[in-house]
Amino acid sequence: MDTPSATPASRTFNVPATATSAEGAQTLIEIDNFDFYYGAKQALFDINIRIADKRVTAFIGPSGCGKSTLLRCLNRMNDLIDGTSVKRGSVKIRSIDINGRDVDSIELRKRVGMVFQKSNPFPKSIYENIIYGLRIQGVKSKSRLDEVVEKSLRGAALWDEVKDRLHESGLGLSGGQQQRLCIARTIAVEPEVILMDEPCSALDPIATAKVEELIHELKKQYTIIIVTHSMQQAARCSDQTAFFYMGKLIEFGETRDIFMNPKNPQTEAYVSGRFG
Amino acid sequence: MPPDINTAADTGEPSSKFAIQKKRTRLFGLTLDETIRVFFGGNALVAVIVLALITFFLFREGSQFFGQNRDSLRTYRLAGLEYVDIIRQQEEDHTALTRYLFDIRLKAVVQLTEQGIDAAEINRRLAAFDAFSERYSDTIVPIRGLVFELTEVATDIKTRYNENEDYKVARKNFLAAGMKAEADEITIKDLDFAKEIVAITGTVSAYEQINNEYADALKASVTVLPTLPVASLQPRLERFRELTREYLATFPGRLATLKAWDNNAPVKWTEAFTQFIFGTRWLTASFWQDWYGIIPLFVGSLMISCIALFIAVPLGVGAAIYVNQIASPMEQRLIKPAIEFISAIPSVVLGFFGIAVLGQALRALSQWEALSWVPGFPYSERLNALTAGCLLALIAVPTIFTLAEDAINNVPRAFKEASFALGASRMQTIVRIIVPASLSGIVSAVLLGLGRVMGETMVVLLCAGNRIAIPDFTAGFTAFLQPVHTMTGIIAQEMGEVVRGGIHYRALFVVGLVLFFIALLLNFLAQKIVRKYRISIG
Numbered sequence: 176m177d178t179p180s181a182t183p184a185s186r187t188f189n190v191p192a193t194a195t196s197a198e199g200a201q202t203l204i205e206i207d208n209f210d211f212y213y214g215a216k217q218a219l220f221d222i223n224i225r226i227a228d229k230r231v232t233a234f235i236g237p238s239g240c241g242k243s244t245l246l247r248c249l250n251r252m253n254d255l256i257d258g259t260s261v262k263r264g265s266v267k268i269r270s271i272d273i274n275g276r277d278v279d280s281i282e283l284r285k286r287v288g289m290v291f292q293k294s295n296p297f298p299k300s301i302y303e304n305i306i307y308g309l310r311i312q313g314v315k316s317k318s319r320l321d322e323v324v325e326k327s328l329r330g331a332a333l334w335d336e337v338k339d340r341l342h343e344s345g346l347g348l349s350g351g352q353q354q355r356l357c358i359a360r361t362i363a364v365e366p367e368v369i370l371m372d373e374p375c376s377a378l379d380p381i382a383t384a385k386v387e388e389l390i391h392e393l394k395k396q397y398t399i400i401i402v403t404h405s406m407q408q409a410a411r412c413s414d415q416t417a418f419f420y421m422g423k424l425i426e427f428g429e430t431r432d433i434f435m436n437p438k439n440p441q442t443e444a445y446v447s448g449r450f451g
Numbered sequence: 452m453p454p455d456i457n458t459a460a461d462t463g464e465p466s467s468k469f470a471i472q473k474k475r476t477r478l479f480g481l482t483l484d485e486t487i488r489v490f491f492g493g494n495a496l497v498a499v500i501v502l503a504l505i506t507f508f509l510f511r512e513g514s515q516f517f518g519q520n521r522d523s524l525r526t527y528r529l530a531g532l533e534y535v536d537i538i539r540q541q542e543e544d545h546t547a548l549t550r551y552l553f554d555i556r557l558k559a560v561v562q563l564t565e566q567g568i569d570a571a572e573i574n575r576r577l578a579a580f581d582a583f584s585e586r587y588s589d590t591i592v593p594i595r596g597l598v599f600e601l602t603e604v605a606t607d608i609k610t611r612y613n614e615n616e617d618y619k620v621a622r623k624n625f626l627a628a629g630m631k632a633e634a635d636e637i638t639i640k641d642l643d644f645a646k647e648i649v650a651i652t653g654t655v656s657a658y659e660q661i662n663n664e665y666a667d668a669l670k671a672s673v674t675v676l677p678t679l680p681v682a683s684l685q686p687r688l689e690r691f692r693e694l695t696r697e698y699l700a701t702f703p704g705r706l707a708t709l710k711a712w713d714n715n716a717p718v719k720w721t722e723a724f725t726q727f728i729f730g731t732r733w734l735t736a737s738f739w740q741d742w743y744g745i746i747p748l749f750v751g752s753l754m755i756s757c758i759a760l761f762i763a764v765p766l767g768v769g770a771a772i773y774v775n776q777i778a779s780p781m782e783q784r785l786i787k788p789a790i791e792f793i794s795a796i797p798s799v800v801l802g803f804f805g806i807a808v809l810g811q812a813l814r815a816l817s818q819w820e821a822l823s824w825v826p827g828f829p830y831s832e833r834l835n836a837l838t839a840g841c842l843l844a845l846i847a848v849p850t851i852f853t854l855a856e857d858a859i860n861n862v863p864r865a866f867k868e869a870s871f872a873l874g875a876s877r878m879q880t881i882v883r884i885i886v887p888a889s890l891s892g893i894v895s896a897v898l899l900g901l902g903r904v905m906g907e908t909m910v911v912l913l914c915a916g917n918r919i920a921i922p923d924f925t926a927g928f929t930a931f932l933q934p935v936h937t938m939t940g941i942i943a944q945e946m947g948e949v950v951r952g953g954i955h956y957r958a959l960f961v962v963g964l965v966l967f968f969i970a971l972l973l974n975f976l977a978q979k980i981v982r983k984y985r986i987s988i989g
Contacts, residue, residue, distance in 0.1 A: 255871060257780060285874035295865035298888055308873040311883065357869070364873060 203228035203368070203398050204249065209264035211241075211248060213256070218244045220423045222264070226415070231390060231399045233413030233430065235406065237445070241422040242402045246370050249273075249400065250287035251280045268368070285312075288361035292373040294353035296345035296360070301328075301337055304345045304356055308364035323363050331359035332389050351382025358389065362397070369393065371401040375408060387412045406446055410434050418442045506967070513964045516957035520743060521723035523954055527740050529644045529714050530609040531651040535601045536740075537709055538658065542598055544698055545591045551691055552584040559681045576680040583677045590668040593661045601651055606738065608647045615642060648714045655709055666702055669695060727961065733919045733936075735945070735955050743958040745965060747921045751836065751935030752905060754922065755915060758840025758931060759847050759904045764897055766844070767851030771893075774852075775859045776881055787856075794849035801842050802913030810838040810914065817932075827929030834916040836935045842914055843904045851900040858892020859885060895977035902973040906966065908939040915940060938962050 204226040211219035219241045226232050234242035244253070248266060251273060253259040265272045273283055285308070296304050305324045306314075314320060324341065328334035333355045337348070345356055354374055361369055371390075375383040390399055390412045403409050409416050410430060417427040418439075426433060426442040437443040475482050481489065527533050556577065563573045574581075618637050625634035673692045679685050730744015774786050810833040816822065818829040862885050870880040886893070916934020919941070924930045942959050949956040 250872065252868065252872060255868065281874050281876050284872055289868075289872035291865060291868065291872075293865060295863065295869045297866060297869065297884060307870070307875075307883070311873070311875045311879045360869075360873065 201228040202226070203268060205265075205267045205270075206245075207264050207267070209245075209248070209266060210262045211244060211253075212260050212262055213244075214258040217262075218422055219248075220421075222424050224417060224424060224427055226398070226400065228398050229394060229396070230414040231394050231401060231412055232415045232417065233409035234400065234402045234417050234419060235404075235409050235445070236419035236425075238404075240419040242417075242419045243372055244422075245419070246372055246400060246402050247289075249368070249370055250284050250289055252284075252289065254280055285364055286366050287368045287370060288364060288366035289370040289372065290354070290357050290361055290374050293377055294350060294357050296348070296353050296356050298344065298346055300342045301345045301348070301356060302341040304360050305363050307360065312364075327359040327363040330362050330393070331355045332385065332392070333359055349382070351378050351385060354378060354382070354386060355389065358386070358393075362393070366397065368398045368400065371399065373402050373404060376404060383408070406434075406448070418445060420445070509960060509964050509967060512957060513960035516743075516954065516961045517720070517723040517727070519954040519957055520726060521718055521720065523741065524722060524726065525718045526609065526612060528716065528718060529648075530612055531601075531605045531648050531714055532609060532740050534651055534709065534712055534714070535598065535605050537705065537712070538594065538601065539598050541702075541705060542591060542594055544701075545588075545594075548691070548694060548698060549584065549588045551694065552587065555679070555684055555687050555691070556580065556584070558687075559679060559684055562681045562683075573680075579677040580679060583672070587669075587672050590665055590672060594665055597654065597658060597661060601654065602739075604650050608642070608644075608650075612642050612644075615639060644714055652712070652714070658709065659706060662702060662706065666699055669699060727958070731921055733941070735958075741954070743954070743961075745938070745962060747919050748936055748938045748941050748962065749965070750921050751915065752911075752937040752939070754836045754931060754935060755840045755843060755911060755937060756901055756904045758837060759843035760897065760901060762841060762844035763847035763851055763900060763904075767848045767896070767900065768855050768893055770848070771852050771855035771859055771896075772881060772886070775856050776885060777877065790852050791849050793845055798846065798907060798909040799913070801845060802910040805838055805842045805910060805914035806834065809841060810834050813838055813841070826927055827932040830929075830932045832916055832932065832934050834914050835933055836915060836922070836931050839911045839915040839935075839937075840931070842910045843907055846907055846910065847900040847904045850903045851896050854896030854899055855889075855893045858889040858896060861892065862888045891980045891983055895980045898973050898977040898980070902970050902977075905969055905973070906939060908943050911937045912940040912943050917944065938966055942966075 202225045204224075206222050206224045206226075209219060209222040210217065211222075222245060234246060236242050247253045248261070249268075261274050266274060268287070271278070297307060299307070302324055303310075305327050306320045309320060309323060325334060325338075328337065333352060336352060337356075340347075345353065348356060354377075358369075358374075375386050378386065387408065390401065393399060394414075401409075401413060413430045415428065416430040416433040418425045418433060418437075418441075420441055426437060426439045428438075432438075433442060434446050437446060478486050559577060559580070560573055563576070568576075618639050622634045622637045622639065625631075625637070673695050676688050676692060679688060727743055727745055729746060730742055731746045732742035732744045733747050734740075734742040770786065770790060774783055778786060814830065814833050817825070817827075822828050866884050866888055867880055870884045875883070915937055917936050917940060918934035919936045922930035922933040922935060942962055945955070946959055949959065
């Protein structure tokens with residue numbers, strides 16, 4: 176399960192959902208006939224996708240193809256933008272429609288965390304950054320907070336680098352460390368899904384490698400969806416890959432298939448670097 | 452395209468040349484770019500020069516005040532006014548004590564009335580007390596007489612001195628104009644203060660005698676205290692006796708001061724400053740002595756600013772947070788211009804509104820039964836610090852709102868998104884992320900709002916009540932319901948009436964200087980804080 180691209184089953188799938196379930200992976204997120212609009216402009220067209228639990232799914236595609244938009248639909252971050260609307264279709268996580276009437280977007284975001292393109296630690300200490308999510312949930316116990324800080328920082332492979340300066344500003348860290356701090360902050364609230372919106376695009380290769388390593392570790396516990404511009408990154412760290420173009424899902428499958436044996440000529444053109 | 456270039460090269464057309472030279476029109480030897488540069492640079496320079504000139508003239512006009520104030524204080528001493536004031540202080544202290552008695556009587560009457568006793572009966576029961584208080588207040592009569600006589604003498608000396616000084620100036624003017632005959636007609640009789648002052652200091656032995664009699668009478672009057680019909684007030688009467696004894700204890704010191712007093716003692720430079728900066732009296736055009744102490748004006752300005760900020764900060768910052776974080780685009784389009792429009796209302800109109808509507812309304816509100824628990828309610832002064840403060844709040848709101856909104860807007864969107872992505876609600880995001888991140892910007896907005904309020908003139912002139920006195924803070928918050936005067940108000944009110952170059956004129960300039968420095972300080976602080984904020988966000 177850790178390296179599904181190496182499993183023989185990945186070569187034979189037709190419908191992604193079937194393929195993952197064939198491996199014994201549960202489907203966590205189901206997106207059906209999903210249309211999404213910015214005001215009058217349609218951004219996503221009839222998206223159908225099944226995302227497996229505890230695997231890494233990469234969204235790739237040229238700029239403006241809607242991959243980030245779809246990602247932000249998964250924890251309803253688009254609610255913050257005026258004029259956005261879901262016109263058709265549904266996004267279900269564990270069979271619950273997240274755009275349903277009774278869904279509290281705040282509760283949703285506690286379950287579906289997000290890491291952004293540009294690292295954005297709060298102008299607070301490292302410690303305060305990590306426990307922010309718990310503080311707003313009203314956790315007061317010092318021992319519990321200390322425990323979570325250490326666990327999250329270890330989980331984000333940052334503990335050894337910052338354990339002596341937990342109370343210094345998070346803005347004093349290097350770019351790569353800041354991004355891992357943001358990941359640690361996200362896993363501190365123990366979500367089920369972590370959305371990563373081009374998490375390495377502002378990082379140097381060494382920091383990128385560290386984050387990718389971290390993604391491998393994290394997928395043991397979390398379902399990860401990563402938007403990336405780097406084909407190599409998608410190939411390196413994802414199990415499944417979805418290729419988007421002009422707001423449409425062109426092809427979705429096991430990463431190995433998408434890169435080695437794409438079915439769609441557009442996908443082939445993109446992954447081989449001929450456009451995008 | 453390539454063929455064209457080839458052709459051009461072949462035919463040797465000028466277009467193939469490396470044509471980077473161009474003839475430019477020149478104005479006074481300057482190209483257009485340079486002319487524009489000179490124009491804008493010149494404008495900036497003019498602004499800087501004007502500021503420098505304003506500063507320079509404020510200083511020039513103001514700086515001479517302290518010399519003149521020193522002269523005024525010297526005359527005060529030479530002519531013996533200071534001596535008389537020492538004795539007068541004794542008289543005033545006595546008056547304060549009788550006021551204490553009056554206060555006790557008032558409380559007694561109130562309590563007895565509440566018990567349902569009629570006025571005649573109350574007067575009968577208080578007869579013993581009234582006789583006591585009359586005896587007490589009569590003891591001062593001889594001192595009062597002496598003060599009265601000495602006032603006459605000192606005023607006379609001062610008047611003659613001032614007349615003589617005026618003659619000197621007139622004579623000098625005539626001589627300067629070459630009118631020798633007219634100049635000679637003016638006779639100057641220089642005053643010999645040492646001789647004149649004897650008429651005042653010579654009374655010291657008489658004073659000593661009167662004072663001893665007064666002290667004895669005072670002591671005698673408080674040996675037996677009347678019994679009050681209201682037992683709960685008796686301790687106050689005891690306290691009164693204590694105060695009288697304390698008062699009596701100051702007598703020997705006063706006598707020593709009078710004996711040691713010398714009308715020729717030099718007036719120090721520092722005194723001219725301290726009398727201004729720490730002086731608690733602003734008293735002008737007085738027959739006796741003019742005092743230019745900025746404290747009552749400063750306190751007035753400060754009180755009004757406090758009220759204004761107390762109201763404007765929650766309103767302005769709250770509105771900024773609402774508009775920037777919560778409001779729908781529709782609401783934003785409505786609220787922002789509405790608040791910004793307030794600053795377009797001429798302040799004289801606001802002042803007029805304060806007199807006609809707000810002052811009246813606030814007083815009516817204070818007389819409302821349900822609000823009688825508020826300290827100081829009900830009150831009768833329609834124009835007071837509160838009325839002016841409320842209006843100034845209105846003036847400060849747009850400044851605070853606009854700048855605070857800018858500061859909040861500058862908080863990176865990423866912070867907000869990160870907070871939401873961690874499951875924070877809108878309120879939690881605002882309280883824990885947005886406000887802390889923009890706090891220094893908000894603080895500097897408040898400081899600039901304070902600057903705006905401190906400098907506002909028309910509203911305070913119309914609505915503050917313009918009583919030049921430090922409000923009585925012993926009664927707590929009721930001080931804010933008293934009329935005050937302000938630094939800006941006094942300049943606007945008195946500048947038109949003063950003699951150019953006179954001490955009063957210069958005093959107003961120094962008040963202006965103080966305002967100038969306050970504004971400078973507030974702006975400096977605001978800028979410093981904002982700069983720090985930029986660094987912290989990174």
